[in-house]
Amino acid sequence: MAILETQGLTYTYSQGTPFEKTAVDHVDLKIEEGEMVGVMGHTGSGKSTLIQHFNGLLRPTSGKVLLDGRDIWEDKAKIREVRFQVGLVFQYPEYQIFEETVYKDIAFGPKNMGLDDAEIKRRVLATAHDIGLKEELLDRSPFELSGGQKRRVAIAGVMAMEPKVLILDEPTAGLDPAGRDKILSHIKAYHERTKNTTLIVSHSMEDIAGFADKILVMNKAKLFCYDDTEKVFGRAEEISAIGLDVPQVTKVFLELKKRGLDFGKEVYTVGYARDLLIKQLKEREGQ
Amino acid sequence: MLKDITIGQYFPGSSLIHRLDPRFKIVMTVIYILMLFTGSRLSCLIVGAVYTVMAVLLSKIPMKMFMKSVKPLMPFLLITALINLFLVGTGATVYKWRFINITEDGINISIFMVIRIVLLIMGSSLLTYTTSPITLTDAIERLLTPLKKLKFPVHELAMMMSIALRFIPTLIEETEKIMSAQKARGAEIDTGSFMTRAKNMAAILVPLFISSFRRADELATAMECRCYHGGEGRTRLRQLRSSPRDYTALAVTIVFYAAAIVIAHI
Numbered sequence: 001m002a003i004l005e006t007q008g009l010t011y012t013y014s015q016g017t018p019f020e021k022t023a024v025d026h027v028d029l030k031i032e033e034g035e036m037v038g039v040m041g042h043t044g045s046g047k048s049t050l051i052q053h054f055n056g057l058l059r060p061t062s063g064k065v066l067l068d069g070r071d072i073w074e075d076k077a078k079i080r081e082v083r084f085q086v087g088l089v090f091q092y093p094e095y096q097i098f099e100e101t102v103y104k105d106i107a108f109g110p111k112n113m114g115l116d117d118a119e120i121k122r123r124v125l126a127t128a129h130d131i132g133l134k135e136e137l138l139d140r141s142p143f144e145l146s147g148g149q150k151r152r153v154a155i156a157g158v159m160a161m162e163p164k165v166l167i168l169d170e171p172t173a174g175l176d177p178a179g180r181d182k183i184l185s186h187i188k189a190y191h192e193r194t195k196n197t198t199l200i201v202s203h204s205m206e207d208i209a210g211f212a213d214k215i216l217v218m219n220k221a222k223l224f225c226y227d228d229t230e231k232v233f234g235r236a237e238e239i240s241a242i243g244l245d246v247p248q249v250t251k252v253f254l255e256l257k258k259r260g261l262d263f264g265k266e267v268y269t270v271g272y273a274r275d276l277l278i279k280q281l282k283e284r285e286g287q
Numbered sequence: 288m289l290k291d292i293t294i295g296q297y298f299p300g301s302s303l304i305h306r307l308d309p310r311f312k313i314v315m316t317v318i319y320i321l322m323l324f325t326g327s328r329l330s331c332l333i334v335g336a337v338y339t340v341m342a343v344l345l346s347k348i349p350m351k352m353f354m355k356s357v358k359p360l361m362p363f364l365l366i367t368a369l370i371n372l373f374l375v376g377t378g379a380t381v382y383k384w385r386f387i388n389i390t391e392d393g394i395n396i397s398i399f400m401v402i403r404i405v406l407l408i409m410g411s412s413l414l415t416y417t418t419s420p421i422t423l424t425d426a427i428e429r430l431l432t433p434l435k436k437l438k439f440p441v442h443e444l445a446m447m448m449s450i451a452l453r454f455i456p457t458l459i460e461e462t463e464k465i466m467s468a469q470k471a472r473g474a475e476i477d478t479g480s481f482m483t484r485a486k487n488m489a490a491i492l493v494p495l496f497i498s499s500f501r502r503a504d505e506l507a508t509a510m511e512c513r514c515y516h517g518g519e520g521r522t523r524l525r526q527l528r529s530s531p532r533d534y535t536a537l538a539v540t541i542v543f544y545a546a547a548i549v550i551a552h553i
Contacts, residue, residue: 112473
């Protein structure tokens with residue numbers, strides 16, 4: 001059964017005023033448990049609005065959001081429970097840090113869940129380790145840390161709630177390449193260890209293509225496609241047409257195909273491209 | 288919920304009121320307030336009410352917007368009315384029960400106070416609804432120019448006002464973002480007991496203060512990079528010019544004020 005499902009999800013901002021705007025328009029999708037999903041779309045395509053529905057921060061204008069097959073708005077009083085099960089990390093999450101120590105800030109979520117101190121401690125230490133924060137940092141003030149470290153503290157704050165579904169909105173925005181790779185690899189390791197469902201919103205195809213099982217593309221408030229990574233990049237030309245960028249290596253291989261060198265497969269990571277090319281070259285040598 | 292705040296909001300338009308010189312509009316608003324405080328009988332307010340209705344109609348801003356600006360002050364209005372109703376002891380008694388003594392004067396004064404406050408809010412809302420914050424501070428700066436002779440930092444004051452006004456929407460947006468982020472971590476902000484909500488306010492206020500200081504710092508640097516050094520020798524992009532229209536509007540306002548004074552002394 002799908003862990004997260006939407007049925008005809010529609011959301012309209014400022015309904016009934018001249019500023020009315022439909023940000024999400026009849027979206028139906030099913031996200032299976034344990035998947036790593038990349039969410040892509042232009043600025044204003046409705047992806048941020050969409051993900052805020054998954055943990056009940058926004059209430060659909062019409063349609064439903066189902067978590068484990070149950071409508072999350074069935075009982076309004078239980079919406080907080082939903083937020084513990086679906087963790088949402090906003091863009092630039094370091095701006096939400098407020099506690100005196102890193103430990104306390106990571107513990108904020110688990111504490112709101114009403115866990116006991118031993119369990120909170122276990123979770124804080126585990127997530128700090130997962131996200132690559134050294135233990136001696138835990139007693140420091142989060143405001144003394146570097147930008148990348150702050151970002152990781154904020155992400156750990158949501159991870160520590162051990163949500164079934166973890167959603168990250170542009171977790172690498174504004175970081176340098178080294179910081180970006182670090183955060184992505186930690187998220188990936190966490191996903192592999194806990195087998196949770198992870199959704200990552202990103203502008204960068206290169207980021208997503210590397211490790212997402214599936215890709216969800218939003219375009220002009222509608223669901224453009226939701227499919228396996230390979231199949232989505234198989235529609236590289238369509239994706240380029242709606243103004244999104246496909247990975248550079250995919251572009252190279254599309255051009256090769258045009259010139260008559262067809263590998264019959266979609267190429268979207270550099271490693272895979274290298275293997276394909278080596279194989280091809282060896283075959284030629286053999287001939 | 289924060290988006291419902293309408294105080295200080297500007298509704299662009301091209302009505303007669305929108306086009307008036309902002310300096311005149313400020314002066315007229317001051318006269319208007321004096322007008323409302325002339326006399327203490329209900330009949331005195333009629334002049335003010337007529338003037339308000341006239342100005343509101345000319346501004347072409349829907350009445351709904353004015354109701355919205357009055358709404359947040361409802362509790363205040365209610366308390367004012369009740370205090371006057373119960374505490375004014377003069378005049379003929381209308382209703383008496385134990386220590387409660389409601390008199391005719393009490394009823395009249397509470398109605399009078401409520402109408403006066405509503406008119407005050409509507410009139411001052413009209414000023415901000417029809418004048419953009421930037422022009423408003425420009426006008427204040429011009430009106431206060433004489434004070435420069437007394438070494439009063441007029442330009443600095445006006446600059447601080449424009450910056451403050453400019454950042455109201457930004458702060459509202461920022462607050463909403465932080466609230467959502469903390470709600471996502473299970474903070475109870477709209478729900479929960481008063482104590483938990485008060486505690487969770489720290490989770491919103493601390494990040495908000497930090498980002499405000501950061502913003503202020505960045506803005507100061509940006510201003511210095513562009514060689515900002517105060518108002519001395521600075522020329523303006525928008526020159527304020529008064530036209531016969533402005534003098535006519537001012538004359539009409541003064542006539543209304545005179546009428547209010549006459550009625551108050553009959």
